Amino acid sequence: MDEIEMDLENDLPFCKLSKDFPQVSFYRWCNSAIDYLEFYGNKEDLDSLEKYVPEIEKSLNTNSLYRSRSGGRLSVILSCRCNVSNSTIRKAEHHNLMWKAPVFYNGGHEKLSVISPRSEDFLGLFKDLEDVGKVRITKKIEVDPDLVRDIYSISLSDLFSDLTEKQLRYLVSAYHNGYFDVPKRTNIVELAKQFNISYSTLQEHLEKAVNKIMKGIEPYLTIALQMMGGKE
Structure with a gap:
């Protein structure tokens, strides 16, 4: 190969x-x-x-x-x-x-x-x-062949195929505005104002998007955990 x-x-x-x-x-x-x-x-x-x-x-x-x-x-x-x-x-x-x-x-x-x-x-x-x-x-x-998973492990279809256009747009905007930074550079209320929607609606879209992405990467998280072999 x-x-x-x-x-x-x-x-x-x-x-x-x-x-x-x-x-x-x-x-x-x-x-x-x-x-x-x-x-x-x-x-x-x-x-x-x-x-x-x-x-x-x-x-x-x-x-x-x-x-x-x-x-x-x-x-x-x-x-x-x-x-x-x-x-x-x-x-x-x-x-x-x-x-x-x-x-x-x-x-x-x-x-x-x-x-x-x-x-x-x-x-x-x-x-x-x-x-x-x-x-x-x-x-x-x-x-x-055992290294292929490291070279070609996560595809975009695994991560994003189940996301709607709105979820993807809100997620990208939240990231670039620092919503996921520690500490946060913005909050859900300010983000929601950009899209002229309620903060509860935006929160729901973001939570669904993150949940779908986590489902996509879960197999690779499990592999990584197994490869670490119990290291703290």
Whole structure:
């Protein structure tokens, strides 16, 4: 079993976006339901990119579920419309490979890492990627199957597939406003005012969201506890 890291250049939507905004670096997470993008750059470049978001939606035939701007970061959540023809990670899945999140984009280049159980599967992916652009292997190492859970343990679908759009939006806002900090930088009443809802309604949404995420990570908490072997 191999872990293979590639540097890609192509005109698929996200790599093309990186070409159009070469000074902006961004990360991409995807679970076939949503694409979560984190963009980093200076104010002028992020201003231009934020105005370009409708064009991203148009090219992918999708829509934004959430957008947040903080300092040198722009976060965007899109309804996922990825398929084998427009997404390198869907191509990887099509060839029975696991891809490692996040995928990184900078200067028109895409860094994609995959776990390949069989060499013939990777060769199929490599050919498909060559058909749409340039491919360069930057790293290839053998991976012990017992370590795959550490490399590829928690998927976005495990964590977020059961969350509603409102729960996700409120949870992200609560986090960025310091509601989960110790000590807290805001309280539930102030947060609720931002959304023009009652604090009890917001509290219910946050509790449900946290409960769903805890259910998603519970198996990994159990594994971690067992691996600690009773250490205090």
